Amino acid sequence: MQVCTEAISLEATGFCDIRDITPEVERMLRERGLIEGSVLLFVGGSTGALTTIEFEPGAVADLRAAIERLLPQAIPYAHDARWGDGNGFSHVRAALLQADLEVPVAEGNLLLGTWQQIVFCDFDNRSRRRKIICQLRGRFD
Amino acid sequence: MQVCTEAISLEATGFCDIRDITPEVERMLRERGLIEGSVLLFVGGSTGALTTIEFEPGAVADLRAAIERLLPQAIPYAHDARWGDGNGFSHVRAALLQADLEVPVAEGNLLLGTWQQIVFCDFDNRSRRRKIICQLRGRFD
Amino acid sequence: MQVCTEAISLEATGFCDIRDITPEVERMLRERGLIEGSVLLFVGGSTGALTTIEFEPGAVADLRAAIERLLPQAIPYAHDARWGDGNGFSHVRAALLQADLEVPVAEGNLLLGTWQQIVFCDFDNRSRRRKIICQLRGRFD
Numbered sequence: 001m002q003v004c005t006e007a008i009s010l011e012a013t014g015f016c017d018i019r020d021i022t023p024e025v026e027r028m029l030r031e032r033g034l035i036e037g038s039v040l041l042f043v044g045g046s047t048g049a050l051t052t053i054e055f056e057p058g059a060v061a062d063l064r065a066a067i068e069r070l071l072p073q074a075i076p077y078a079h080d081a082r083w084g085d086g087n088g089f090s091h092v093r094a095a096l097l098q099a100d101l102e103v104p105v106a107e108g109n110l111l112l113g114t115w116q117q118i119v120f121c122d123f124d125n126r127s128r129r130r131k132i133i134c135q136l137r138g139r140f141d
Numbered sequence: 142m143q144v145c146t147e148a149i150s151l152e153a154t155g156f157c158d159i160r161d162i163t164p165e166v167e168r169m170l171r172e173r174g175l176i177e178g179s180v181l182l183f184v185g186g187s188t189g190a191l192t193t194i195e196f197e198p199g200a201v202a203d204l205r206a207a208i209e210r211l212l213p214q215a216i217p218y219a220h221d222a223r224w225g226d227g228n229g230f231s232h233v234r235a236a237l238l239q240a241d242l243e244v245p246v247a248e249g250n251l252l253l254g255t256w257q258q259i260v261f262c263d264f265d266n267r268s269r270r271r272k273i274i275c276q277l278r279g280r281f282d
Numbered sequence: 283m284q285v286c287t288e289a290i291s292l293e294a295t296g297f298c299d300i301r302d303i304t305p306e307v308e309r310m311l312r313e314r315g316l317i318e319g320s321v322l323l324f325v326g327g328s329t330g331a332l333t334t335i336e337f338e339p340g341a342v343a344d345l346r347a348a349i350e351r352l353l354p355q356a357i358p359y360a361h362d363a364r365w366g367d368g369n370g371f372s373h374v375r376a377a378l379l380q381a382d383l384e385v386p387v388a389e390g391n392l393l394l395g396t397w398q399q400i401v402f403c404d405f406d407n408r409s410r411r412r413k414i415i416c417q418l419r420g421r422f423d
Contacts, residue, residue: 001142002283005386036146037278038278040386042384044393045398046336046395046398051236052235052240053232053235058220058229059220062232063236066233070352071348078339078340078343078344079344081340082338083340088340092345096379097237098333101239111185112185115186133386135388137419137420138278139144142284142419179419193377194373194376195361198360199362199364199365200360200370202361203373211352243324247287253326256328257381278419
């Protein structure tokens, strides 16, 4: 087994911007030749998270609505009172959805379901360039 | 270190069916002889999730009640409006609870607590056969 | 690649005690000499969880408030009705936030963001000594 640490870079707009990163992860797999093992994805930052979902506009809108309902943007946050960042909601959302996601790989493919994509959720309150760590581990060709 | 990718298959009834899969994971460990490392469990599909809980009827009922309270079945979902699947609630629940879980192994045992089991949560709106990826990684005997 | 399984021990007070364990994880990395790979952290027990957050009092208070709002302590739990433990809320919180967290490592460092710390959340209803499994995997020096 070997390990190889890469990163995916993307522009995201914040405010629960949900982005399909499956094609980038698949491209990295093929370029590096991982045959069997896994990909660890990790957001190095405290206002983003990773999960999987059927990436179609309906399910994505439903996820955004659920997050807003459970962890509203427009309530007072102690983080904002202390630092004036205005992104207290972003921190709580990221802590609950979490920074890490691991997807198994076999025969050179991500073992996702047919209607399942890997998504990055940008919860911050501004646009920015984001970097997602993408660590491949296992048996390479 | 080596890697070995297997799957657990089970019938689940959907609608927040919570199933203890610890015995199947333990049996796989013993059959394959993993001594030290970890098991990555992954639901290849967008209406199921994995977590750990004390698997007794009370705690399981509490988890089901919390999920229904936070992410109700009977509210409108954009996914249903677009596709008519009727399982919009399933997708949001699965995205929040997440498809991956990793449990460390040492001396041939899962490092779970005494009252902690690995559970598969089937959030779909129908019965079906489910497959959970079970990838063993580490030092085998 | 090699694997090495350790544990972090700490006293925690329960009731959503959120503790920064990043320094202990970093110390373990350096002692063991992990260069590239990852650290799998795991709570062996069903009333604790792991995540990352900007560990400053405001954001931590916001996370505690969100958890209490979403999964209140003072509602009836079936677990308590059956067992009289009084920690039904602890189990549901732990199942939703989850026992596992994995952080990638490269060039001997955790790939966390500048304002991102690893936290253990003790959701139980009493003080106790807690053990967090800390498994290092990858290329060591």
